[in-house]
Amino acid sequence: MSARDPIELVLSMPEEERRIWLRALAPDDAADLIQGAPHEEHPALLAALDPWPRAEVSALLAYKEDEAGGLMNPRFARLRPEMEIDEAIAYLRRQAGQVETIYYAYVLDTDQRLLGTVSLRDLLSARRDQHVRQLMRRNYQSVLEHERQEAVAKLMSDHRLLAIPVLDKSRVMQGIVTIDDAMQAGRESADEQLQKVGGMEALEGAYLDTTFRKMFRKRAGWLSALFLGEMLTATAIGFYEREITQVVMLAFFIPLIISSGGNSGSQAATLVIRAMALGEVHLLHWWRVLRRELLCGIGLGTALCAIGMTRIVIWHGISGAYGEHFARLALTVGTSLIGVVLFGTLTGSMLPLMLRACRFDPASASAPAVATLVDVTGLVIYFSMAKVFMLGVLR
């Protein structure tokens, strides 16, 4: 069974074979598979399951793929608090075929609320006269059904958990997320994020195995979109034709100015995308992020301004390249750098938050996308500063 499109394979099977396949899957895997199928196929696929798994899978289909509920398996090992150790071990041994893991067991009350967790390892090394109640850990980690998958993966990794219980608001246990599923989800989302930040649609397969046609399509789309956006720069510079004709040196610094905006914006965007993925930054933090990036943008802009002005002054001292107006040029470039870098960091940091607010993926605020957004504004800032500092030179 190819790892690529298992659902296509299942859809192409004769009914009887499909039934056998679907029944062999754990409910969370069946739900993942069905989620990949076109919506109109869902009822037929669900009908192939037996009544009880069908109910479980239907419940799982109600969750989004990237939240705890979408990752969880509803079949977990249950224990009652009053069980004796040997009884509990024997009970787990009997459940071994039906549940996702018997290494962690969950102690529930009669309302299915989670009282505590106990590991098989603890059971195996406990004294035989103890009860599950005495052994269970009450300060366990858990997640709510709608927790984002990246946050689940981070919590499990930080606390080195092999499985984590998923609870609803009233602490009724819904299922468990096991570390293999969390790790796979975490790896997939990190991979997608990396590619988006690098400025392309995510390639799912291996680089060398992807067909040329597929690779071209994945790259051409974004590249053309960015190109169309960047075309605005030609129009923008066109407006300043007169200024460039009068002071041709202004053209020399165009790439330097706009790339500084793009680079600082891409740094800020990456930081915020990462912080959002790790659950450190939420939409509500926008004000704290803005304040911080405002400071950072002014600081970084001032640093580049200092380097840039020094460079112009020294280079002019050596070669006399910039003629009589070198001081005005240095001021134009220096102040533009502060403006452009500040605008870059603010755009880069706010764009992922805005994308999330509009329910898009924040990682689409890729380095090239931010650069493209910032470039036109960078040009406007630059030529406006030129008009201020070159007053008298520019007519």
Added chain:
Amino acid sequence: MSARDPIELVLSMPEEERRIWLRALAPDDAADLIQGAPHEEHPALLAALDPWPRAEVSALLAYKEDEAGGLMNPRFARLRPEMEIDEAIAYLRRQAGQVETIYYAYVLDTDQRLLGTVSLRDLLSARRDQHVRQLMRRNYQSVLEHERQEAVAKLMSDHRLLAIPVLDKSRVMQGIVTIDDAMQAGRESADEQLQKVGGMEALEGAYLDTTFRKMFRKRAGWLSALFLGEMLTATAIGFYEREITQVVMLAFFIPLIISSGGNSGSQAATLVIRAMALGEVHLLHWWRVLRRELLCGIGLGTALCAIGMTRIVIWHGISGAYGEHFARLALTVGTSLIGVVLFGTLTGSMLPLMLRACRFDPASASAPAVATLVDVTGLVIYFSMAKVFMLGVLR
């Protein structure tokens, strides 16, 4: 104990307390901790351990942090093939306190070579009259000591393993990597990769908790380096002052041309960085990558060339903006785009391979770094094309 700098805390402790702390750690964790300390402190820290753990930790310190040996724990549950099931379970129960996990056990011959693996779950659901030899899996997954951590994490995730045995060349078992360590390592490296591709030094802590000073330092370094590199564009354009003075329209397309090179380069670099991290692409594949990117670069360049030339022709038709030489301008921009995009994809794809060959981190080939490298060349290509197609107009 702060998650940030546990080693600083340990170094600041009085000797007796330090000894207690270090002894409480598993050997792989102790090795990680000691690895974070300055080299001259290593002997003192090792001396705080008892002789047997000290030998284990010293052996682990010989491995690099990012390879299987550096992640592994040398304490794993061992079984002999001739053991009966109940005997094996009892033996695992006794080992529970000393080994990293008892959920997976490793069946070794008398030379410590790995014969097979058996899970506690299999043992618990087996018939009592069986022997370990009959139950163990012989087609287990394993890794060599020097396997890269990303490859270990990928293998474990693909096969949904909770632990993987680490073998030396003669299949002698050295230890196990457990999924929590693999996941943590995988998360850390993905995080670092993302930030590097976004163009900054990796921030270890949370975005909102990092001090302004630290954040500024991490960002200013790269940003200034890129700025210094980008300064070459000002010098480069300076060489074409005469051309711009004669045909000022040439300046309009500078950002469009160089950003196309940067964007296509950043796509290619991200793809290759990702493929290398996943172990899909190695140095030896450079020729296959080059051939593929050559094709892709020509294809993408031609696509942008078509869009760019159409835009100039249409815009000229509407506004007459580009005067009598609009056809020459369109040809200059179009051919430059093919050249620049091709150069961008080739640079972007080869840079990560070259960095690896020089033992640097391929992920340092960030979007902004590639863009900076490509920009100067892009300008040279552009103005060279202008000289060809504007022959007679440019004197």
